Amino acid sequence: MARKRKRGRSAAERASKPGARQSVAGEPARGLPQWRWRTFPVFFAFVAGVLVASLINPPDSNVGYGVQLAALAGFGYGIAHLFVTNVILAGRLKRRRQAAERGEPLPEEFEEELVYSGEDAAPSRK
Numbered sequence: 001m002a003r004k005r006k007r008g009r010s011a012a013e014r015a016s017k018p019g020a021r022q023s024v025a026g027e028p029a030r031g032l033p034q035w036r037w038r039t040f041p042v043f044f045a046f047v048a049g050v051l052v053a054s055l056i057n058p059p060d061s062n063v064g065y066g067v068q069l070a071a072l073a074g075f076g077y078g079i080a081h082l083f084v085t086n087v088i089l090a091g092r093l094k095r096r097r098q099a100a101e102r103g104e105p106l107p108e109e110f111e112e113e114l115v116y117s118g119e120d121a122a123p124s125r126k
Helices: 011-016 040-056 062-102
Strands: none
Touching: 040 062
């Protein structure tokens, strides 16, 4: 048995509909994606690429060694960032979820309180 398709409106009918999106001359029909270049994955990929390139083709000047050292430091930062986000925070979230399943009160986030010595003392007599 053949499938039946719904007949959609034509492009002219859709464009004439009030509130339809009108495209401006020179603007593409579909919006281009918004690239976010200043993010951690882009930084880490760039630093890793510079480090690999400097290891494959060793530098021969002080500037090249400086770039290699900066790439090594950036790569170390990237590895530390990945470790903290994927291991430390994931473990903390897992412990909080297990405590909630057991019915224990969730530990509140650390909040420092400032207590002055005069507040905890007995009221002074005048």
